[in-house]
Amino acid sequence: MNRRVVVTGLGVVAPNATGLENFRSAIRAGKSGIEKIPLLEDLKFACQIAGIPDVSEELKHQYFDELTVKVLKSTGIIYGSIAGIDAWKDAGFDVSSDNEIDWDSGCVFGSGLTGVDALRDAIYGVDALKVRRLGSRIVEQTMASGISAYMGGILGLGNQVTTNSSACSTGSEAISMCYDRIKLGKATRMLAGSCDSEGPYIWGGFDSMRVLTRKNNETPEQGSSPMSEEASGFVPGAGGGALVLEDLDSALSRGAKIYGEIIGTAVNSGGQRGEGSMTAPNPDGVRRCILQAVDSAGISPNDIDAICGHLTSTMGDVIEVDNWSKALGRKGTDFPYINSLKSMIGHCLAGAGSIECVAALLQLEGGFFHSSINSENIHPEIEKVISKNKIPHSLMEATNFDVIAKSSFGFGDVNCCIIFKKWNNN
């Protein structure tokens, strides 16, 4: 049986907006969520700007009981849970502690280093010989699968409940894994998402590697400039995104709103061979991944109308655009439109893929393509490959794109590509 997989719910907590409607408005407006972070300055970071979601105490109380609000130190779990609960409700499902368990629904909810603040408390406690005072809520926040454990309990999921982790491709990979599970008939619907926390303990290593921008501490909103000549390193971010993936028959039978169809995915690794390494992608791996996704979707490379790139605002952008061009066999004015959400929100690490896929679906469904802000001075190496008109500097309306491709790449030379198709009721 050839099952089809559609997206019936979305939720997001991003540096430039919390909640789906706010996020839609923010990306349409090209709103930056990057700010100067005084703590990073105090701690002598070279990069002192970042994208951190705005989640008030009041908002937390709408999603968690009082006790959990009090003990929850992992902001990644907070962002991921809010996004996941929103997506589940958006898909039309009940979220209450006494709802019945759903054996056909599960989740793959990825994370990076979400529990680091809880872990910090635990380390201080243990070293001060106060291990008996750590309490019962440290493990659930520091285990890698903390976020999927929270989601499984809050939503009452009875199918597979797990966390994946593949650096900056985590979110897209979670979607690919959920897609596979539904295709195989092992689940009817899956919550796919990812999240990451913010903070100096997560970002310090990147700062030391000099992969974060150091030139924009006084101009934070211009700090993330993917595909631009000014791109000088990524801006760290945090947040969470979630999508409800569902078997088409199930979605149709319950009259669910459909944001789009997932028609193909691919996940691979460049093996850290050739030009690939721990930190750089092997171009052969990237191109194979893109082509495998296109093949699995049963479309031609020419059918892709637009690309929501990984595009982090580093020298890697030049390589990524070149890889897309070579993989699809398209260049100049024939190249698809391309943008980068990271221009507004920075790089949310493990959270990036899912947040960016939420944006891709909003654009596909809403018939618009957001501005890739701060890209006015296109990198000359990129302009040699694609026409500058393919990178929007302002909101494109009434685009009516049929197919959008989304890519994510991560440390460890891992790649993921997802192909979304507009839902036309056929």
Added chain:
Amino acid sequence: MEREEIKNKLAEIIKPYVQDMDAFGNISETTDLLQDLKINSAHLIDVVLDVEEAFDIEIDDESVEKMITVKDSVDTILACVTAAG
């Protein structure tokens, strides 16, 4: 510290952990923390830690295991407070 005072303070501490608020409304010395108030057994250790902090005492493992009802808990706290002088 009076028994009644300890009981009231204890009720305030356990309130956020209680999952059956009706039972909490009818709380008495015979109320069972897990069975009646439906406190998650994993969270019982957090109640103990909060009690230790609020009363500035330390409850040994053996006593913790005996804290099944409100009465047991008040007795344990009272003993610790008295011992601490």
